[in-house]
Each structure stands twice: as C-alpha cells, then as structure tokens.
Amino acid sequence: MVEINPRAEIKDGRVTVCDAKVNFDDNVQFRQKDIFSRRDASQGDPREVAAFEWDLNYIGLDGSIGCMVNGAGLAMLKDITISGVKDEAFAFNIFCESQRKSFELVRNMLSIHAVM
Structure with a gap:
C-alpha cells in the first residue's frame, strides 16, 4: 500500500x-x-514487531480480550455470541510453539483482561 x-x-x-x-x-x-x-522495527507497533519476529499473524484492536484462534472467523463468531465485549487482538497460526508465543504476546498487553 x-x-x-x-x-x-x-x-x-x-x-x-x-x-x-x-x-x-x-x-x-x-x-x-x-x-x-x-525494515525499521523501531517504526512499528511493538506488538506487531514481536509477532512478526515470532512468525505470527497479529491484528491489534481496541478491546480487552486477547483471541488466540486459527482464523478470524472464530473470533468474529465469538463477537456475535458475546455482546458488549470487544477484542483487543487476533493471533493466528496457533500450533504448539506458536501457542506459547501467542499467549506470551497477548498476556503482556496491559489492556488484556482475558484470553480466549
């Protein structure tokens, strides 16, 4: 772009x-x-830089729940079923080591109150 x-x-x-x-x-x-x-990592969002370094797909949002899913569709379905709560982040490619890295990424965000 x-x-x-x-x-x-x-x-x-x-x-x-x-x-x-x-x-x-x-x-x-x-x-x-x-x-x-x-690429100049100092110019990027630190969360996106960490996700990039760990080979994770990451989309930062403005909510308070960290979603670790195998696709945005699952997270969007969750949004439909739980009203009044907004996601803070998506982290994809959730397989073994990626799960640990994704959890580490979202648990360090101060705005996160829960992880799904």
Whole structure:
C-alpha cells in the first residue's frame, strides 16, 4: 500500500510527492527479501514487531480480550455470541510453539483482561 500526502505542483508544472508512506503485507516477506531486510522495527507497533519476529499473524484492536484462534472467523463468531465485549487482538497460526508465543504476546498487553 502506498499513501502519498501531500503532493505539490512545482514552477515548471510538474507534480512531485512531498511525503509518502509505503506498507508491505508481512505475508509476502518470502518473496520480497530485499525490501524486508530494510525494515525499521523501531517504526512499528511493538506488538506487531514481536509477532512478526515470532512468525505470527497479529491484528491489534481496541478491546480487552486477547483471541488466540486459527482464523478470524472464530473470533468474529465469538463477537456475535458475546455482546458488549470487544477484542483487543487476533493471533493466528496457533500450533504448539506458536501457542506459547501467542499467549506470551497477548498476556503482556496491559489492556488484556482475558484470553480466549
């Protein structure tokens, strides 16, 4: 994804980019090794950086329950059945060692009051 904001027209009529942000899907790292080798972890959300380093899919949200599921569908179904409670995070790829890493990631978040 590329976000360009703002852009400007210079005196000779050409348009130039004043600022831009570029974001790559973590799931394409195996195809874009050169791009990902330039990744600056200090610019990212610490939770997302930790999940990336542990090869976990992570989606940060604004609730108080950490969901460790094998897909967002299970978490969304839980949202339908439990009203008034919002998720704080999704952590996918839950297999043995990934379970331990996912739990470690979500239990260290101060906003988490429960893990499902």
